[in-house]
Amino acid sequence: MKKITGAYAFIEALRCEGVKHVFGYPGGAVLDIFDAIMDAPDIQFILSRHEQGAVHAADGYARASGRVGVALVTSGPGATNTVTGIATACMDSIPIVVFSGQVSTNLIGNDAFQEADTVGITRPCTKHNYLVKDCEELPMVIKEAFYIASTGRPGPVLVDIPKDVMRGLISFKYPDKVCLEGYCPTYKGHLGQIKRILGTILKSRHPVIYAGGGVVLSNASAELSALARQLHIPVTTTLMGLGAFPADDPLWLGMLGMHGTYAANMAVTEADCLVAIGARFDDRVTGKIDEFAPRARIIHIDIDPTSISKNVQVDLPVVGDCKGVLTDMLEELRDKQHDVNELHHGVQPWLDLLEQWKRDHPLRYEQGTGLKPQYVIEKINELTPDDAIISTEVGQNQMWTAQFYRFKAPRLFLTSGGLGTMGYGFPAAIGAQVAFPERTVIDIAGDGSIQMNIQELATVVQYNLPVKVMIINNGFLGMVRQWQSLFYKGRYSHTSMAVSPDFVKLAEAYGARGLRVENTADVEDAIRQALAIKGPVFVDFRVEPEEDVYPMVPAGAPINNMLLV
Amino acid sequence: MSMKHAISILVDNQAGVLSRVVGLFSGRGFNIESLSVAPTLDPTKSKMVITTTGNEQVLEQIKKQLNKLINVIKVVDYLDKDYVEREMILIKVKAKEQTRTEVLRISEIFRAKVVDVSPASYTLALTGDQDKLKAFIELLNPVGIIDFVRTGTIVMEREMQAKRRTDS
Numbered sequence: 001m002k003k004i005t006g007a008y009a010f011i012e013a014l015r016c017e018g019v020k021h022v023f024g025y026p027g028g029a030v031l032d033i034f035d036a037i038m039d040a041p042d043i044q045f046i047l048s049r050h051e052q053g054a055v056h057a058a059d060g061y062a063r064a065s066g067r068v069g070v071a072l073v074t075s076g077p078g079a080t081n082t083v084t085g086i087a088t089a090c091m092d093s094i095p096i097v098v099f100s101g102q103v104s105t106n107l108i109g110n111d112a113f114q115e116a117d118t119v120g121i122t123r124p125c126t127k128h129n130y131l132v133k134d135c136e137e138l139p140m141v142i143k144e145a146f147y148i149a150s151t152g153r154p155g156p157v158l159v160d161i162p163k164d165v166m167r168g169l170i171s172f173k174y175p176d177k178v179c180l181e182g183y184c185p186t187y188k189g190h191l192g193q194i195k196r197i198l199g200t201i202l203k204s205r206h207p208v209i210y211a212g213g214g215v216v217l218s219n220a221s222a223e224l225s226a227l228a229r230q231l232h233i234p235v236t237t238t239l240m241g242l243g244a245f246p247a248d249d250p251l252w253l254g255m256l257g258m259h260g261t262y263a264a265n266m267a268v269t270e271a272d273c274l275v276a277i278g279a280r281f282d283d284r285v286t287g288k289i290d291e292f293a294p295r296a297r298i299i300h301i302d303i304d305p306t307s308i309s310k311n312v313q314v315d316l317p318v319v320g321d322c323k324g325v326l327t328d329m330l331e332e333l334r335d336k337q338h339d340v341n342e343l344h345h346g347v348q349p350w351l352d353l354l355e356q357w358k359r360d361h362p363l364r365y366e367q368g369t370g371l372k373p374q375y376v377i378e379k380i381n382e383l384t385p386d387d388a389i390i391s392t393e394v395g396q397n398q399m400w401t402a403q404f405y406r407f408k409a410p411r412l413f414l415t416s417g418g419l420g421t422m423g424y425g426f427p428a429a430i431g432a433q434v435a436f437p438e439r440t441v442i443d444i445a446g447d448g449s450i451q452m453n454i455q456e457l458a459t460v461v462q463y464n465l466p467v468k469v470m471i472i473n474n475g476f477l478g479m480v481r482q483w484q485s486l487f488y489k490g491r492y493s494h495t496s497m498a499v500s501p502d503f504v505k506l507a508e509a510y511g512a513r514g515l516r517v518e519n520t521a522d523v524e525d526a527i528r529q530a531l532a533i534k535g536p537v538f539v540d541f542r543v544e545p546e547e548d549v550y551p552m553v554p555a556g557a558p559i560n561n562m563l564l565v
Numbered sequence: 566m567s568m569k570h571a572i573s574i575l576v577d578n579q580a581g582v583l584s585r586v587v588g589l590f591s592g593r594g595f596n597i598e599s600l601s602v603a604p605t606l607d608p609t610k611s612k613m614v615i616t617t618t619g620n621e622q623v624l625e626q627i628k629k630q631l632n633k634l635i636n637v638i639k640v641v642d643y644l645d646k647d648y649v650e651r652e653m654i655l656i657k658v659k660a661k662e663q664t665r666t667e668v669l670r671i672s673e674i675f676r677a678k679v680v681d682v683s684p685a686s687y688t689l690a691l692t693g694d695q696d697k698l699k700a701f702i703e704l705l706n707p708v709g710i711i712d713f714v715r716t717g718t719i720v721m722e723r724e725m726q727a728k729r730r731t732d733s
Binding site: 119120309310 | 577580592
């Protein structure tokens with residue numbers, strides 16, 4: 001068999017994994033792979049302007065498409081720059097594989113130029129990572145990396161490849177399967193336990209489904225909707241779960257937690273049966289943990305056993321893939337029509353009460369003279385097609401989007417939920433646009449966050465990616481300012497963004513288009529105009545500087561203790 | 566209730582696996598009291614024994630988190646099992662004229678071995694469970710301990726189990 005270099009074996013392995021797009025940034029230790037990429041026109045390489053941007057783009061690509069996102073960077077600073085992106089993907093369980101160059105094996109440990117202990121640095125923020133010490137191992141390591149990233153509870157995997165491994169010669173053969181003795185995720189839920197949870201649900205009178213990102217990751221939205229509709233159970237989701245259940249369904253309660261809706265937070269507090277599906281009882285969801293769902297029998301379906309009873313003691317756990325478990329539940333319900341009818345009858349007063357809460361306490365904001373950020377999001381929601389992909393940065397822009405944009409399908413909302421990474425949204429939108437060149441992709445940003453990865457303007461211009469960035473510009477790090485206003489006596493310590501670039505001119509300087517909106521009356525036209533432009537656009541919405549996000553549960557308070565507008 | 570647990574962890578015998586396990590403990594705020602690690606009969610695998618304390622919920626999390634590591638093959642908590650536990654100590658004690666026989670008498674009672682002698686000291690080696698080692702140290706304390714080194718606990722399940730797990 002003809003021998004090829006490790007660099008060419010790398011390309012072959014990507015082909016075997018069906019990789020069509022790689023995001024990254026070159027450098028000395030990874031030159032050999034970049035050289036080989038020149039001979040692989042079937043793999044499109046997207047050059048970011050910072051390695052963090054490349055990893056977020058791979059992450060956005062994965063979230064939008066469901067395929068594994070791939071990033072390729074050099075050693076040392078190239079690799080350390082990926083850490084925030086990797087940690088972001090790890091917290092939200094996003095399948096990406098990051099390849100980093102490394103100094104030659106004989107130099108490792110010598111403090112060589114651009115050397116960093118990449119595997120050591122990324123160990124706590126990856127699902128798994130590898131240092132490839134022998135060229136012969138490369139195909140198997142890549143196979144395992146993709147397998148581990150995409151199965152079980154997904155997550156980022158990093159593969160560190162020394163320069164001499166890229167240059168070594170091997171007879172390339174891509175393995176058919178992996179052999180990992182210590183890794184076999186449980187997909188199939190325990191049938192006896194599934195029967196027990198159905199029994200509990202069917203006997204409940206105040207049931208609520210609390211769904212999370214796991215439903216999106218396992219592509220179980222259809223099954224979730226079927227179960228909720230069949231049993232007449234209202235649904236709330238976490239930030240990561242938005243889109244897992246359509247926001248126009250009558251059973252939809254809105255998001256729960258710190259900035260959740262009144263109806264969702266009250267429903268969970270009053271529930272007698274809480275069905276958690278692919279969610280992990282994060283502190284931003286539960287508020288004061290002892291008073292979370294105090295009256296409920298708690299059912300928890302999750303593929304990751306460590307999520308179960310980690311924060312909240314669960315009464316009935318099922319370890320398994322959300323899609324599989326929900327499918328089994330639907331199957332079990334087939335011959336239980338009598339019990340289902342009983343349930344319908346029994347939950348009706350509960351549904352009526354929830355309707356009343358929704359009517360009495362909808363998401364709202366006070367109209368004022370200035371431009372309201374919530375209005376901008378409402379208009380974006382109104383004017384974008386149903387399959388538009390929306391990413392956000394982190395902070396008020398993110399919470400208003402979660403509240404006022406009505407996601408009707410999964411994989412349309414890309415946001416850094418767990419790590420809360422400012423600067424995530426723009427590169428993530430780039431990744432989504434690469435995956436779906438024809439779809440509308442919008443990053444809803446803040447004036448603070450957008451500046452954390454604003455260099456990616458060059459990327460969207462270079463590849464003519466028509467990403468629209470809607471900057472909710474209030475001149476503040478708005479969410480931090482809101483906390484200072486509410487809990488730190490209004491002392492605005494370093495949250496003013498009074499000095500920012502002229503975003504319109506900046507976009508134009510990069511060769512993109514820029515628009516500015518200062519009046520409520522101009523919002524609609526500006527959004528239409530931006531959507532009609534066939535290239536990247538920045539829209540600078542000058543909104544009211546001190547608008548707050550409500551409802552809000554103060555940190556550490558129970559979630560039925562909401563500050564309302 | 567917080568209890569002491571001995572956990573054995575069968576892992577791939579590869580570079581970096583120890584730091585994955587130890588990093589998990591430190592990163593999640595779990596406590597390691599002792600640790601021992603060495604290759605097993607199958608040289609591609611190593612066995613670690615970690616002793617730790619925590620309540621039931623914490624221990625459950627530790628075991629689940631360990632199992633989640635790709636290189637961890639099997640985790641066994643010995644709390645519900647009958648097992649043999651051993652640890653070794655090398656202890657250097659002062660041996661003055663009036664205490665030399667006392668030291669030898671104590672080490673005989675414990676079946677410790679004298680592994681090094683000097684005009685002013687004895688170095689003794691003892692294996693046993695943690696209670697035995699603790700008692701040995703306490704008895705030698707008045708004589709004057711110069712230094713000691715301990716290996717960390719190792720455990721092995723007894724072939725004949727008197728305790729029976731009820732939930733299996």
